[in-house]
Amino acid sequence: MQRLFIRSLLTGLAIMTATVQLEAQNNTYDQQALRVDAGPGTLRIVRGVGDSVVLKIGDLRSVDLSGIVATSSNAVTNARLFEKNYRPGLSFTGLGIALMGVGIGVSRMDVDPLIASVFTVSSIGLIAYGASRLQIAYRGLSKAIWWYNRDLKK
Amino acid sequence: MKSRIFWALLASASVSGVSALAQTSSHPAPPIATAATSTAPTGPTNRIQSATDSTRASSTQALRFETSWGSADIIRGADGPTVGRVGWFRHFDVAKLVEGSPKAVAEARNFQSNNFRGSLVSAIGAATVAVGIVVSANSSNNAASPILIIGGAGAVGWGLQHINSGYAALSKSLWWYNRDAAH
Numbered sequence: 001m002q003r004l005f006i007r008s009l010l011t012g013l014a015i016m017t018a019t020v021q022l023e024a025q026n027n028t029y030d031q032q033a034l035r036v037d038a039g040p041g042t043l044r045i046v047r048g049v050g051d052s053v054v055l056k057i058g059d060l061r062s063v064d065l066s067g068i069v070a071t072s073s074n075a076v077t078n079a080r081l082f083e084k085n086y087r088p089g090l091s092f093t094g095l096g097i098a099l100m101g102v103g104i105g106v107s108r109m110d111v112d113p114l115i116a117s118v119f120t121v122s123s124i125g126l127i128a129y130g131a132s133r134l135q136i137a138y139r140g141l142s143k144a145i146w147w148y149n150r151d152l153k154k
Numbered sequence: 155m156k157s158r159i160f161w162a163l164l165a166s167a168s169v170s171g172v173s174a175l176a177q178t179s180s181h182p183a184p185p186i187a188t189a190a191t192s193t194a195p196t197g198p199t200n201r202i203q204s205a206t207d208s209t210r211a212s213s214t215q216a217l218r219f220e221t222s223w224g225s226a227d228i229i230r231g232a233d234g235p236t237v238g239r240v241g242w243f244r245h246f247d248v249a250k251l252v253e254g255s256p257k258a259v260a261e262a263r264n265f266q267s268n269n270f271r272g273s274l275v276s277a278i279g280a281a282t283v284a285v286g287i288v289v290s291a292n293s294s295n296n297a298a299s300p301i302l303i304i305g306g307a308g309a310v311g312w313g314l315q316h317i318n319s320g321y322a323a324l325s326k327s328l329w330w331y332n333r334d335a336a337h
Contacts, residue, residue: 028334035329038322074232131223139220146218146232149332 033149034068034142045145057141062087069144072151081140085133092130099123216332217251219324226321228328240265242273252327255334261327268320271330276313282306 031048038044042058045068054128065082069075104118217237219226225241228251238246248265252258286302 017291029333031332033329036322037325038318061270129242134223142218142220143232146216 026153027126029149032152034145036145057086065144069148072148075144075147075151078140078144078147082137082144085137089130089133089135089137090148092126092133094130096123096126096128096130100125215335217328219328221321226324240269242277248324248327252331255331258327258330258334261323261330264323265327267318268316268323270317272313272320273315274313276310276317279306279309279311279313282309 002073004103006024023120024153034045034047036043037046037051039053039058040054042056043061044053045055045065046052047054054068055063055065057065057120063083063086069079099119100123103116106119107113107116179243215230217228217230219228219240225239225244227236228238228240228246228248229235238248238251240246240248248262249259252262258296283306286299286306289296289302290299
């Protein structure tokens with residue numbers, strides 16, 4: 001009888017603990033989980049149901065994503081991948097677009113067509129290289145946020 | 155006396171077990187076919203088991219997306235399989251993928267309408283710009299060419315803005331899906 005009494009007491013306690021843990025998980029995710037949002041001309045990282053903006057990404061300023069996801073080691077690794085590739089990717093793409101504009105301008109002037117071709121080929125190369133770096137950066141961003149949100153529940 | 159206390163405790167244990175289950179059912183869990191969730195919890199022990207399983211399931215089942223050259227891959231897990239590809243005129247039913255979460259479904263529909271509208275208008279805009287460039291190259295004094303180029307560029311801008319809003323909705327949709335999948 002006493003064993004049954006203790007067993008039922010422990011079962012009740014275990015259930016209550018599990019319920020409290022689940023509710024805590026709910027609250028943590030609702031308040032802390034991150035996602036990427038699109039702002040006017042920028043990307044934003046927003047937190048929780050309230051969509052509070054924690055980081056704006058969109059220009060050449062350095063972004064501290066790894067600081068935001070510091071609680072998860074896997075997220076930090078991917079955030080560093082993003083930080084390493086984002087600015088160079090944006091710079092090379094921008095430079096490529098600018099060079100293409102120069103190439104179009106040069107092609108309309110009375111100069112050797114070879115020069116315009118060099119500009120065009122170089123600009124396409126720069127844009128492709130920049131885009132591939134941006135690709136790596138965005139993959140890192142996606143994974144960093146995923147890992148951060150995943151580790152919130154632990 | 156002792157037996158009365160025992161029965162009272164047993165009753166309270168079963169009541170809290172039922173209330174815990176009721177709390178879970180208020181968040182409709184998406185239909186994820188895993189060994190962890192395919193067995194329905196029927197009692198207190200299973201309830202505790204499901205609490206640990208939800209963490210395990212979320213680590214492998216949570217969705218995310220990666221943009222890739224004008225389209226986006228929806229991926230399950232950190233390095234998991236691609237479950238769908240969305241983007242310019244690509245039809246993939248995101249709403250069906252996230253159907254277990256009503257808020258995720260609403261955002262997925264928002265994504266689908268914005269993405270289609272944006273893709274259509276930006277494609278028409280790009281074609282208009284191309285026609286404008288061709289017209290201006292063939293006859294430099296044609297008044298229609300600047301109108302075509304400016305109008306086309308405007309349409310491309312409007313379309314891209316809608317595509318952008320669509321991806322924001324997709325992000326929100328997966329956020330809600332992952333949130334509800336974990337509970």
